[in-house]
Amino acid sequence: MRIALVGAGAMGEALLAGWLAAGWSTEDVVIVEPSQQRADDITARHGVRAVDLEEASGADVVVLAVKPHQVESVLGSISNRLGPESVVVSIAAGVPIRQLEELLPDGAAVIRVMPNTPALVGQGMAGVVRGTAATDGHLATVQGLMDAVGRSTVIEEKYLDALTSVSGSGPAYLFYVADAMIEAGVHQGLTRAEATELTVQTFVGSAAMLATGRAAATLREQVTSPAGTTAAALRVLDERGVRAAFLAAMEACVTRSREMAN
Ligand SMILES: NC(=O)C1=CN([C@@H]2O[C@H](COP(=O)(O)OP(=O)(O)OC[C@H]3O[C@@H](n4cnc5c(N)ncnc54)[C@H](OP(=O)(O)O)[C@@H]3O)[C@@H](O)[C@H]2O)C=CC1
């Protein structure tokens, strides 16, 4: 199966690296990048070939990993060259299936995916929406690509903005919290190296506990001894409205995702 990755930016490169680490051959994946410097960097780092859009459109799976406002012009360039069995996968936030299908010939197979950057280390989470003409085979192919770099779930399109606010953008919230904890540790007298090691391993350990399936609230309660240190810290987080801030932040994420649909 030949895959063409159109746009090898932050998310595109994470998927590319994940696929190669999962066993895809560098012969099977090509990239399209307008910046020669970026194309050279990706080629040097990953050993894949950079091609033009015309060649890319002959691939079995064409993955659009360009910014949402660039999708229309890319689809305009490839729409008449897609093979009859090809599937177009868009990872662009906000751009609905309807709009993607309008930009392609009738009957073109389209699948919309919202991945996240942990795909780079094989721990991604992706929401997958099936287009009108995509077959079971297309869906299985695309889920296979996402499952190779983590997990995927098929979801109704009306929930994809919500999924974006949890798993698509989610890694950024966690990196933000990690960064804040590291700086707070430094404030308390730890070296940055010490604060970083402590924070990173705390994230790794906590994620592993969550992955056992125990409820987040239960795990939090188990750390919170009566009248202890954690209760004192969580009280401040509540007083400063951190939970409410997450609600508002994720609502803003959903609103922005909806705005991005043309
Ligand atoms: N970053 C993330 O965590 C996630 C991103 N996404 C989605 O992925 C897409 C890419 O986001 P992200 O990787 O962050 O953005 P980047 O800007 O890092 O990547 C976009 C890449 O596409 C390239 N590009 C622009 N125009 C073309 C073109 N005509 N043909 C081929 N390549 C082109 C850009 O090159 P240049 O810079 O030279 O213009 C750039 O390298 C977005 O639609 C976003 O919504 C989805 C889930 C998560």
Ligand SMILES: O=C(O)[C@@H]1CCC=N1
């Ligand atoms: O910030 C963005 O728009 C993209 C989509 C999800 C994560 N990053």
